[in-house]
Amino acid sequence: MSRFAGTSGVDGGGSAWSPDIDAVQAAKVVERVTGNAWATDADGNFIYVTPAALAFFGTSLESLNTQPDENTCGWRRVIHPEDYDAAAAAWRRCLQTGEHYNVEHRMLRATGSYGWARSTGQPIRDAAGTITGWYGTVIDMALPSRIGEYRAKDIDDRLADRSAHDALQSMDAVHPHDRSTVEQAAARAFFHGIPQISSYRQLQSDGSYRWVEFRVEPDYSISVDVDPAVARQDEPWTMASSFGETGDAVQAALAIEKLYGGAWAIDTTGQFTYATPTAQTSIAMTLEDLNVLLDGKPFLEGGRQGWQRGTHPDDSERAGETLRRALKTGEHWNVEYRVLRANGAYVWHRAAARPTRDEQGRITGWFGTALDIDVYKRTEAALRERERQLQQLIDTVPALIWSTMADGTPAFVNKRFTEVTGATLEDMTAPDGSPSLGVVHPDDRVAAREAFLHSVRAGAPYIQRYRQQRAGGSYRWTETRAEPSRDEAGTIVQWYGLSSDIHDLITTQEALRESEQHLQQLVETLPALIYCALPNGKPIYRSQRLRQYLGFNLEDTDGLGKSRLDGTLDAVIHPDDLAVVKERYAHSLATGEPYLLRHRLRRFDGVYRWVETRASAMRNGDGEIMQWNGICLDIEDQVRAQEELSRAQENLARSSQAASLAELSASIAHEVNQPLSAVMNYSSACQRWLTAEPPNIERAQKTLERIVHSANSAADVVSRIRALFKQSTDKRDSIELGAVVREARDLLAEEAGRRRIRMDIEGESGLRLVPFDRVQIQQVMVNLMRNGMDAMASVSNDRVLQIRAFRADDVVRIEVRDRGWGIQFPDKIFEPFFTTKDEGMGMGLAISRSIVESHGGQLWAEKHEPRGAKFVFTLPLDVAKMP
Numbered sequence: 001m002s003r004f005a006g007t008s009g010v011d012g013g014g015s016a017w018s019p020d021i022d023a024v025q026a027a028k029v030v031e032r033v034t035g036n037a038w039a040t041d042a043d044g045n046f047i048y049v050t051p052a053a054l055a056f057f058g059t060s061l062e063s064l065n066t067q068p069d070e071n072t073c074g075w076r077r078v079i080h081p082e083d084y085d086a087a088a089a090a091w092r093r094c095l096q097t098g099e100h101y102n103v104e105h106r107m108l109r110a111t112g113s114y115g116w117a118r119s120t121g122q123p124i125r126d127a128a129g130t131i132t133g134w135y136g137t138v139i140d141m142a143l144p145s146r147i148g149e150y151r152a153k154d155i156d157d158r159l160a161d162r163s164a165h166d167a168l169q170s171m172d173a174v175h176p177h178d179r180s181t182v183e184q185a186a187a188r189a190f191f192h193g194i195p196q197i198s199s200y201r202q203l204q205s206d207g208s209y210r211w212v213e214f215r216v217e218p219d220y221s222i223s224v225d226v227d228p229a230v231a232r233q234d235e236p237w238t239m240a241s242s243f244g245e246t247g248d249a250v251q252a253a254l255a256i257e258k259l260y261g262g263a264w265a266i267d268t269t270g271q272f273t274y275a276t277p278t279a280q281t282s283i284a285m286t287l288e289d290l291n292v293l294l295d296g297k298p299f300l301e302g303g304r305q306g307w308q309r310g311t312h313p314d315d316s317e318r319a320g321e322t323l324r325r326a327l328k329t330g331e332h333w334n335v336e337y338r339v340l341r342a343n344g345a346y347v348w349h350r351a352a353a354r355p356t357r358d359e360q361g362r363i364t365g366w367f368g369t370a371l372d373i374d375v376y377k378r379t380e381a382a383l384r385e386r387e388r389q390l391q392q393l394i395d396t397v398p399a400l401i402w403s404t405m406a407d408g409t410p411a412f413v414n415k416r417f418t419e420v421t422g423a424t425l426e427d428m429t430a431p432d433g434s435p436s437l438g439v440v441h442p443d444d445r446v447a448a449r450e451a452f453l454h455s456v457r458a459g460a461p462y463i464q465r466y467r468q469q470r471a472g473g474s475y476r477w478t479e480t481r482a483e484p485s486r487d488e489a490g491t492i493v494q495w496y497g498l499s500s501d502i503h504d505l506i507t508t509q510e511a512l513r514e515s516e517q518h519l520q521q522l523v524e525t526l527p528a529l530i531y532c533a534l535p536n537g538k539p540i541y542r543s544q545r546l547r548q549y550l551g552f553n554l555e556d557t558d559g560l561g562k563s564r565l566d567g568t569l570d571a572v573i574h575p576d577d578l579a580v581v582k583e584r585y586a587h588s589l590a591t592g593e594p595y596l597l598r599h600r601l602r603r604f605d606g607v608y609r610w611v612e613t614r615a616s617a618m619r620n621g622d623g624e625i626m627q628w629n630g631i632c633l634d635i636e637d638q639v640r641a642q643e644e645l646s647r648a649q650e651n652l653a654r655s656s657q658a659a660s661l662a663e664l665s666a667s668i669a670h671e672v673n674q675p676l677s678a679v680m681n682y683s684s685a686c687q688r689w690l691t692a693e694p695p696n697i698e699r700a701q702k703t704l705e706r707i708v709h710s711a712n713s714a715a716d717v718v719s720r721i722r723a724l725f726k727q728s729t730d731k732r733d734s735i736e737l738g739a740v741v742r743e744a745r746d747l748l749a750e751e752a753g754r755r756r757i758r759m760d761i762e763g764e765s766g767l768r769l770v771p772f773d774r775v776q777i778q779q780v781m782v783n784l785m786r787n788g789m790d791a792m793a794s795v796s797n798d799r800v801l802q803i804r805a806f807r808a809d810d811v812v813r814i815e816v817r818d819r820g821w822g823i824q825f826p827d828k829i830f831e832p833f834f835t836t837k838d839e840g841m842g843m844g845l846a847i848s849r850s851i852v853e854s855h856g857g858q859l860w861a862e863k864h865e866p867r868g869a870k871f872v873f874t875l876p877l878d879v880a881k882m883p
Helices: 021-034 051-057 061-065 074-078 081-097 164-169 176-192 244-260 277-281 287-291 306-310 313-329 374-396 415-421 442-458 503-525 544-550 554-560 564-572 575-591 636-691 697-728 737-754 774-791 844-854
Strands: 038-041 046-049 101-108 114-125 131-140 147-154 196-203 209-218 264-266 272-275 333-340 346-357 363-372 400-405 410-413 462-469 475-486 492-501 529-533 539-542 595-602 608-619 625-634 758-763 800-808 811-817 858-863 869-876
Touching (some): 021 038, 021 046, 061 074, 101 131, 244 363, 272 287, 287 306, 306 313, 306 333, 333 363, 346 374, 400 415, 442 462, 529 544, 564 595, 575 595, 575 608, 608 636, 737 758, 774 800, 774 811, 774 844, 774 869, 844 858
Parallel strands (some): 758 800
Antiparallel strands (some): 038 046, 038 131, 101 114, 114 131, 264 272, 346 363, 400 410, 400 492, 462 475, 475 492, 529 625, 800 811, 811 869, 858 869
16 A cells, blocks of 8 residues: 655645545645545645644644554544444445445544544546546534634734634635635634634735634534425436536535535536535526526526525525625625525525636636535524523522633623622723632622632632622622532633622621520529420530539430430439429420429438429421520529428417417307306306395395306307307308308397497398318308408498398399498508507418418408498309209
C-alpha cells in the first residue's frame, strides 16, 4: 500500500500530491458547498482533508495515514473503541466492492469527548470503470437547534477582538480572499451542527489587515415538528440535451449529488442544464418548468423564471434578485427562502451555488444545492421564544440571578438584580475583570471575595451570607449560592448564582435567639424545677436548678440497663410513691392528658421532700405532641404548714366544742336555776307557815303546790336537755326542720321573755333535710338567735326576732332577722376570734359557718331593711322525701 505525505497542496488545504487528482477535485467541490470534505487514493490512504476538519478533530493528515499494525487503520484513534471495528470493516468492504460508504459512529473531538457523526464516501472511476480514488464528507450528528456564540481571537496578540458573527454581518471587514472561508464555516456550522475553527484576515481601523481566529460553536437543545418532503422515485433523472459550457458545473453537481442526493447546474444566464430528481420533485417541477420565462423577459434582464413559482411570494423577488446579482458579478450565491413542496406546504431552504471557470477565469456555469433548513428555522424561532420566556422568567423570579465566566468574570445579572441593588453588570465588574462585589457591605466584602475565589479555584459550590446594598442605600442580609456549570469533559465553563433576601429570616433568628436567651435566663431564675421530655417521656432537658436539686445530669442514668425515664424515676421518687407516679405518668403519655401529682422527691443529699409535679403536652399545628413540659414545685414547707394547720384546726374544734359546751352549760344553768330558786323560796315560805303559831296549814299547802310546780319545771328543762344529748349520740338524723326550730325557740323562750323580745317564727311544714347532725344544727340556730337578741339589747322598743324557714329549689333557706343596729364589720364577722362583745370569744359565727358548710350548705349575712341584720343559711333538701 503506497503512502503519501506533506501538507501543501491545492488551495492550501491539508493534502498530499497524488495523480488521482479527480478525487481531490471532487472533495474540493463538496467542500466549497458544505465546508468539509476528504479524499483518499484507491487503497484508502488520505490525500486530502479539509483543514477545518483536521483542526476540529485535533489530528493531522499524517496521523490519519499512520498504520500501527497490519490490521489497524491510522484513523482508529479518532473513532470510539466500541464503534471502530464496524466502521473499519465497512470501509474495507467498500474499498473492495466499490459500494457507497455510509457509517454512523462516535468520533473523538478536540475537547477530548466523543460525539456521533456520519461518514459518507463515493468512489471515483476512470473511463474503464476502475476506482482511482474516494471522496466524501463527515457530518456531525449532534441535535442542532441554534448557533451558539461566535468568538474571534486575535492571533497576533491572543486577545478576543471581534466576533465572527459581526464579521458575517459586515463582510467588508473580511479580506476578499478569505470571505468564502468565513461563509463556508458559518454555513457548515449552521446546517450540520459541526463546530468550525478557521482564520481570516480582518480589516483594522488603520486600513491594514490582521489575522484572527474564530470559532463557531453550535449549541442546540430544542426539537420541532417538521413537515415531510415529498419525493417521486419513479421520476427520471433530467438533464439538458446539451450542457454547452456547463459540463464542468454538471460534473461538480454530480459529485455533490453522490454524497447529498440533491444538486443542480445552471448556465451563465440562469437556465438549468441539470437537476437531480430530488431537487425537481421537492417542488414538483421538471427541468422545463424550472426554466420557463414567466413574463417572456430573460432572467438576467429582470424577468421571472419558472422556479420562482415554487418560491414563497414574500421570498421570490429577493431570491431572484440575489441569484441575478451573483450571475452578473460571479459572487457566491447563498440565500434562504421558502419553497413550495408537492404537498402544498412551504418549507425553508438554504440555496448555495458556486461558479465554474475556464483557464482564463471566465465563468462557464454554476453548480449548487438546496438544503432543507425548515427544522432549523422552526427550531430557531422556538429557541427565540424559549429564550424570551426564559429571560422573562429570570427577570420575574423574586430572586437576584447572576452568572460569571469560569474565572469569575461577571457575565450577567438579571433585571431584578439591577432593580433591587441599583447595580448593573458594569458596576459588578472591576477594571481587571474580577467581580467588584460593590453591593456587598464593606465589613463583609473581604470574606465574600475570599470565599468566592476559593470556590472558583477549587470548583466547589459557593455559599455565603452577607449584607447586600439596596438601591435606596440600605443594607439587607442576603444568602448567595453559586454552582459551576461543566462541559462533557468536566471543565467548568460558567458559574450560575442566586442571591436570596434573608434579612427577615436573620432578624427573626436574632430575635428568637434573644428571646430564647431571655427565656433561658427566666427558666434558670424561676424558683421552680423545670424539665422537658420527648413524646415517649424520655427526659431531654433539666433546668440548672433541677440538676442541682437532684445532684446528677440527664445522661448519668443511661448506663443502668434501663430507659432514661425509668432510671430517673427509680432514682428520685420515694419507694412508697413510685408505683402511683409511674401509673399516672404512663396514663398521661398514652392519652395526652395533663399530669398532676404530689409525691416525695429525693434531694441530692438523700432527703425526700414533698413536691407537686405538673406536666402538659406541647403540640404542633396538627395536634401532634412534640414534647412534654413539666415543673416541680417544692411544697415541703406547705405540707408541713398544712399539717400544723390541721392540728390547729383540730385543737380549735376542741376549743369550739368546749366553748359550745360552756355556752350550753350556762344556758342549762340559767334555765334550771330559775325553778330551783323558786323551790328554795317556796320551801322557806312553807317552813315559815308551818312554824308559825298557830301554823298556817292552808298557805303552807299552797306553797307546797308551788314548790311542786317549780320542781316539775326544772325537771322539764332537764328532760329536754337529756333528750338533746341523747339525740346527739346518733350521727345524723333526717327529721322535719320545724321540730329543730321549735326546740331552739323553747330553749331560748325564757331568755327572750326576760329580755322582752318577741320571737316570730314562720315556716313551711314538712321540710325534711338530708341526714344531718341535729345537735350541730340546733347549735347554729341557738347561736344565731342569741346573737340577734344581743344585737337588740340597746334597742328600746320594737324588739322582734324573726325566724323564717322555706324551700328554695333543692335547698331549705333559714333566715334569722333582728332589728338591732346592723352589722358593723361585715367582712370580718365570720373570722375566728373576731368579736364585738366584751365577753365574747369570737368563735360562734366561725363555728356556725363551718357546721353549715360541712352539711353542704352556706352561711352569710345581709342587711335587714329598714334596720337590723339578717343571717341566712341553707341546707340541702331531701327531695326524695318531699311530697
